[in-house]
Amino acid sequence: MRGSARIRVADLLTDPLLDGAVTLAGHGGLERPVTDVSRYTATGREPGAAGQGTAGPAAGGEADAAGEPEPPGVEGHLLVCDDTQVTPPHRLDALVRGAQEAGAAALLVAAGRTRPLLSGMRLADRLGIPLLWLERAEPATLLFELGVRIRAHELTRARTVLALVRQLTAKKTGRDILAAAERILAVPLSLVTSDGTPILGEPVTVPPGLRLDLPVPQSAAHLLVHPVHDQEGNRAAAWLAITLERADADRTETLGVALAVAEPFVRSWLTGQRARAGRDAVFQTGLLAEIMAARDTVSRDVVENALSLGWRLQDWHAGIHLTMENSRAREDRDSVLGQHRDGLARHGVHTVAVVDRGDGWALWTSGELEPRPEEARQLLRALRVVITGLPRSWGLVAGIGRARLGPGGLAETLTEARDAASLARSHAFRPAVEHADELGVARLLATWQRSEVTRAFAETALAPLRDREHAHLLDTLRTFLESGGSAVATAQTLGVHRNTVGARVRQIRERLGVDLDDPSQRLALQMACRALDAHS
CATH class of the missing domain: 3.40.1390.20 (HprK N-terminal domain-like)
Known part of the structure; x- marks a missing residue:
């Protein structure tokens, strides 16, 4: 034959x-x-x-x-x-x-x-x-x-499966499992989340034709994916992915079988990792609770346990409290929090830990020297940019505490961060990020925006934008003002091109007859937008 x-x-x-x-x-x-x-x-x-x-x-x-x-x-x-x-x-x-x-x-x-x-x-x-x-x-x-x-394609496939089983049986870590499979298959192999973010290996671009909400093996041009099931087996905890330059039908089928063979080994490792992470998370949550309760009177055991995790309690700390309003995002918390921390790191902000506090997650930065005022502004700016760049559907809200010293300072800054996040959550505009230094001003503004005088001004000043035809202009104005007049940040938040924002701002100027370069008029319009939100 x-x-x-x-x-x-x-x-x-x-x-x-x-x-x-x-x-x-x-x-x-x-x-x-x-x-x-x-x-x-x-x-x-x-x-x-x-x-x-x-x-x-x-x-x-x-x-x-x-x-x-x-x-x-x-x-x-x-x-x-x-x-x-x-x-x-x-x-x-x-x-x-x-x-x-x-x-x-x-x-x-x-x-x-x-x-x-x-x-x-x-x-x-x-x-x-x-x-x-x-x-x-x-x-x-x-x-x-x-x-x-x-x-003899079937023989090739059988020999590949046998080689994989022999090699993977002795591997203990996910990195070793993927490296061994790559050597046998001679293709790049990655372990990714449903959006292509790498857990191990390189990132993967997921083509529109793939349905990674369905936990079944799938393929598209130059890509094979196989689900790594969760413990219940009814959804994908992650995906094994092979990127191909080209392959004939027989080799593609062999690679698909190879992914199915590798999946139980990866699942076992991933389950073990998550079990250990769960134990670590419980330990970290308990330890942080002790620090929050004891403050500057923490015991020697607490200090030693904190050091074992890399927490230097004697340093200066700036706390962050992060919440997610979307229930699906909370299910994928590891991926969401990982992308959030990675985004901050790209802006030069390196957080010490992420600890579950029930109503959200505590993060903080630490350093030996007291942070300069511009560093606080950098942290606020970085947090807003990162949250703006992540899917709005996740409903991320954050608060930032002032820089504080020592274990008691860590407890104080995290408390302030939680209060700031609560205030940020009450806003209708996004990105919802507040700093503790702004809480007094924010509360004063909240009082103004709820007054009847401000309400009356808002209805009059914004009337040209309140009909259905110009609702997009009102939304753009609100976002533009909350973004500090940045066309780039406005475009990111609204998901439109920067030129579109520029064109809309010109229309807003013409319809309202205002000078958006005047700080006083910008503040008045910002209060008017907030007043409409507060009474809606």
Whole structure:
């Protein structure tokens, strides 16, 4: 039985068997189908793993007893020869010409240190037959392995599964599991969340056609994904993903089976990690509760336990309290909190820990020196930018406490941060982030915006924008003012282009007849917008 024509020369070049092979010439023939593999000798053709026939690929073949020329019998084959057949180098010309005339798919030279002459490569280019070069290969072994790959797909798949099981059984960490699978499969492998964020490996771009809300294996162009199920088995805790440059149908199927084999090993590791994280989370929550209760009278045991976690209680601390209003976001808390911390880190803000406090999560920064006032502003700005860049549907709300010293200071700044988050949650505008330094001003503004005088002013001043046709302009004005007049931040929050914001602001100026560059008018309009929200 002949091999499947689904496999092409370019497909074989992505297979682990030909790892290190280079295409020296004949790139135009890489899409030729490969039906079998044969050894190309000086006198004729030897069959590969299951090949038949003995005719050589030279033009015209050999004559049989009846005097009729025998067919070459290598049409569509990958012909393999060793370095002795290209020594001296000029012999390659005859090999290339003979392979092309016999209808071979490609010529593979399993060579030592021999290098081909330019004439041989030019001939391969002119004839359009791929000339592949692979060092350190043993031709006999290569023939057998390629024969299995081309002609016996089920055997290749079974050997891959066996190799995976043998290797993965001894691996204890997720990184080791993925590294071992990558070595066997010769493809990049990642463990990602449903939006492609990496847990291990590289990030993955999830094409629109994939439904990662459905915990079933899926594929799209250049991507295979397989769910890593949670303990209940009814949803995906993560996804194993393979990014492919190209692969034939048989190799794609083998890789899909390989992901299914690797999944239980990854699931076991991930379950263990989450169990340990859960125990650590309970420990951290209890420890922080002791610090919040004892403040500056914390015991030596508490200090030692804090140091074991990397918490330097004697430092200066600035607390953050973060909440999520979306229940689905809370289910994926590890991913959400991880992206939030990573975003802060990209802005130079490195948090010590994330501790569950029941109504939200406590984060804080620590340092030996008292933070300068501009550092507090940097933290507020970074937090607003990060929350603006994350999905609005998550409903992230944050509060920031003042910088405080020592364990008692940590308790105070986290208390202030929680109060600031409560005030931020009451706002209709986003990003909802407040700083404890602004609480007094915020409460004063809240009193003003609830007054009947402010309400009357708001209805009059904003009347040109309050009809349904111009509701988008009112929303833009509100966001623009709350973003400090930043067109970039406004565009990010609204999910529109910056030029769209500019055009809308010009319309707002014309309809309201106001100068938005005047701080007094901006403040008055901001209070008017808040007053409308407070009475709606």
